[in-house]
Amino acid sequence: MIDLYTATTPNGWKASVALEELELPYEVRAINLGENQQKEETYLELNPNGRIPTIVDRDADDFAVFESGAILIYLAEKTGRLMPTDTKGRSRVIQWLMFQMGGVGPMMGQANVFFRYFPEKIQPAIDRYQNESRRLFEVLERRLSDHEWLAGDFSIADIANWCWVRSHGWSGVSVEGLEGVQRWLDAIAQRPACQRGVEVPTRPVRADDEKATEEFIRKARSMIQK
Ligand SMILES: N[C@@H](CCC(=O)N[C@@H](CS)C(=O)NCC(=O)O)C(=O)O
Structure with missing residues (x-):
């Protein structure tokens, strides 16, 4: 089992899409970026950069991986799929x-x-x-x-x-x-797995939903000013 710390953003989707494509069992731990949970001390122990995504591989002695590109390489190498070995x-x-x-x-x-x-x-x-x-x-x-x-x-x-x-x-x-x-x-x-992956941890805000878009921008604004 893999724990996935993520939020509804492109870097987060990279990990969830790969997990879905590879059919690896995972549990989502949603990180609320608006509340700055990514900067909490317990999370920084897993991801020193204080950003999402992070995975913890419970089947490999709780091995933690941060940086989405490194997560993709880890998952591809763990399964031998989505990247050639030559x-x-x-x-x-x-x-x-x-x-x-x-x-x-x-x-x-x-x-x-x-x-x-x-x-x-x-x-x-x-x-x-x-x-x-x-x-x-x-x-x-x-x-x-x-x-x-x-x-x-x-x-x-x-x-x-x-x-x-x-x-x-x-x-x-x-x-x-x-x-x-x-x-x-x-x-x-x-691709069905990609469709599932981009709905993790929540469905993205729809562009025509003005209220939800405004709220999303308000949270993002507070995050870049911290
Ligand atoms: N290079 C990092 C970038 C991660 C990143 O920038 N994540 C954003 C969301 S897409 C984040 O966590 N932002 C929260 C913050 O800046 O505090 C990766 O690829 O994992």
Whole structure:
């Protein structure tokens, strides 16, 4: 059994989508980011960075893993699935995983902060993060225009990137004209395990639910100011 400490966000979904795809039994421990539970001392013992997600593998002496990319690699290696074991195949997956961890995630994350949550509208900062996110989407397009998946078969690299790119509308970044990216987004969205994974720990707020969206933004705003 695996304990999953998570919240309804792209980095959290990466872990729940992988657990669902791998059919590993897990228990969800929802972390309330608005109440700053991720900064509590007991949680910091598992995740020194004070962020979600974290897993604790109860079948491996309560081994704790933080950083979503490291969680994906751990789960893939534990099961021998979603990542090849030969050196080159494994490297290809890790390259596209690192591309998400060092690029797509941080840039879209900052686009969200400046476009949605920051109390002042600083247009050059919004433009910078949205343009850089779009540039990274174009890098994905170059790959996906003639490859079904990012690195060989469907892998943790697809999971990591999909969990972020699927919420491009929230970041205010268009996927218009990126036909390979759109095809890939739709193909992954049709996988039942991926559909289940992005409803953990709760269903995301719907864009047309104004009240719930306002409340979500209020909590996110208080979090970035702490
Ligand atoms: N590099 C980390 C980033 C994790 C991260 O930024 N998580 C966000 C949610 S997507 C979080 O916990 N935010 C709470 C906070 O900033 O206090 C990972 O990939 O696990």
